[in-house]
Amino acid sequence: MSRLSKRALLAAGGGAIGLSLALGGAPVGLQMVGPRQASAEPSPSIAHAKLTAQPQSTTLGGGVQPFQRWTYGEINDGAALRGIAGQTLKARLDNQLGVPTTLHWHGLRVSKGMDGVTGMFNSPLVDPKQAFTYDVPLRDPGTHWFHSHHDSLNQIARGLYGPLVVENPEEPKLFELMMVLDDWTVSGPDPQNYSIDWTKLKPSLAWGHAGVKGRVLTINGSVRPRLDLAFSGATRLRMLNAATARVFRPSFENLEAWVVALDGYGCTPFRLDDPVFFGPGQRMDVLLVPAPFGTPEIFLGENLFGKGTGFEFSLGVETSLTLAKALPAFRPYQPPELVPEVRPAQRKTLRMSEPYRDDQRGAGILNGQWQAWESLVKDHNYWLFNDVADNSLGPLFAGRVGETIELRMFNDSATHHVMHFHGQHVQIIENAKVPHEVGSFRDSLTLEAWAEVKLALKLDRPGLWPLHCHILGHQVSGMWTYYEVA
Numbered sequence: 001m002s003r004l005s006k007r008a009l010l011a012a013g014g015g016a017i018g019l020s021l022a023l024g025g026a027p028v029g030l031q032m033v034g035p036r037q038a039s040a041e042p043s044p045s046i047a048h049a050k051l052t053a054q055p056q057s058t059t060l061g062g063g064v065q066p067f068q069r070w071t072y073g074e075i076n077d078g079a080a081l082r083g084i085a086g087q088t089l090k091a092r093l094d095n096q097l098g099v100p101t102t103l104h105w106h107g108l109r110v111s112k113g114m115d116g117v118t119g120m121f122n123s124p125l126v127d128p129k130q131a132f133t134y135d136v137p138l139r140d141p142g143t144h145w146f147h148s149h150h151d152s153l154n155q156i157a158r159g160l161y162g163p164l165v166v167e168n169p170e171e172p173k174l175f176e177l178m179m180v181l182d183d184w185t186v187s188g189p190d191p192q193n194y195s196i197d198w199t200k201l202k203p204s205l206a207w208g209h210a211g212v213k214g215r216v217l218t219i220n221g222s223v224r225p226r227l228d229l230a231f232s233g234a235t236r237l238r239m240l241n242a243a244t245a246r247v248f249r250p251s252f253e254n255l256e257a258w259v260v261a262l263d264g265y266g267c268t269p270f271r272l273d274d275p276v277f278f279g280p281g282q283r284m285d286v287l288l289v290p291a292p293f294g295t296p297e298i299f300l301g302e303n304l305f306g307k308g309t310g311f312e313f314s315l316g317v318e319t320s321l322t323l324a325k326a327l328p329a330f331r332p333y334q335p336p337e338l339v340p341e342v343r344p345a346q347r348k349t350l351r352m353s354e355p356y357r358d359d360q361r362g363a364g365i366l367n368g369q370w371q372a373w374e375s376l377v378k379d380h381n382y383w384l385f386n387d388v389a390d391n392s393l394g395p396l397f398a399g400r401v402g403e404t405i406e407l408r409m410f411n412d413s414a415t416h417h418v419m420h421f422h423g424q425h426v427q428i429i430e431n432a433k434v435p436h437e438v439g440s441f442r443d444s445l446t447l448e449a450w451a452e453v454k455l456a457l458k459l460d461r462p463g464l465w466p467l468h469c470h471i472l473g474h475q476v477s478g479m480w481t482y483y484e485v486a
């Protein structure tokens, strides 16, 4: 078995995932992630994955009734699709659902038409019983993910997502643990006997507030997950927030925790002593070492105040590198073609707000014209970007490859938003409320109520690229726009 086929698909947390990453046509089995030795064998430049979108019976545990989840094969319980930086992933999506779907490669710089967004963005819609193969160059190492970008609110909530780890051969190999956070909409009076309830995903006034959150929290698809840390040394925790609306605020107890990557890209490592906001779509890589005493735990901070629900870690049998040896090897990842120029070619502003009643001017722009508040909200246009609910005034900006755009973002509202850039990462230049993020490259950033940030992006991939809120009820009620790169 070649190096890729052994390493290409690795499962952490003891679970199987139906992402068969195959080389030469033969699907590859699962393997636990542990400390790995560097190999002298070269990596094949092409990796293949077969992702079958299909319904599958599952249970989350904790008294939730079994239900049909949508998956890419088997249940996602902490496994990841893996490749090595520099490879190209050819991922065949086979649609065995009764509805059309697509795949979006969140955090990856793909080419026009491969991004999983249909319509003006040119990616094909994959009908039931049809297949499409995506070309995904694994340019940037890190913890990324893939998910449906068609009817995303419904399809992601029902489970159509999975982590994608692009390994960096320069980084030390540590014992790893994948941690996918999600929440599930349920109904029923008895918490020991909840039923999954998809009707809560229908259009509702919640879209105009914080979005639709599920009452049942899971890690790796389980209410009571098994979370093994290395017996000694540092564990690399790869966190992903796959929820459609819930911002978490994770914190750790009886653990030393160092953040080494944000949204996949290496950052200047910092010690995580205070909880941080962790919005839908975001990733965070944390090195964890248990304290000598006490039970190591993560608290999810799911209500944004207080510690929230705690999950205990256990100690496995694996050993890993010490923190002292591992930490110095992690450094900021900044591909030169994305490092912004000091003097931007253009300065732009993005203001997020709700429509408010203004009988003279109108409450917001729809179909290119100011409209009354009633006309906006009757069709669930609860959010505006620069006063516009539907992009009818064209792109947020247009520029050429290599140009730097300075973008100031203002959250003029009382809820969180998570801005996600397709096509590339952008650098955070100023963020008064979250200073540790300054300088980091992100594809998704959480803005607290009334927050203001300054970003710079050096345009990299030609095409039209969406920019939207990853609180998906906000996305479908006005919070999306796009930018154009020639």
Ligand SMILES: [Cu+2]
Binding pocket: 416, 417, 418, 469, 470, 471, 474, 475, 479
């Ligand atoms: Cu939002």
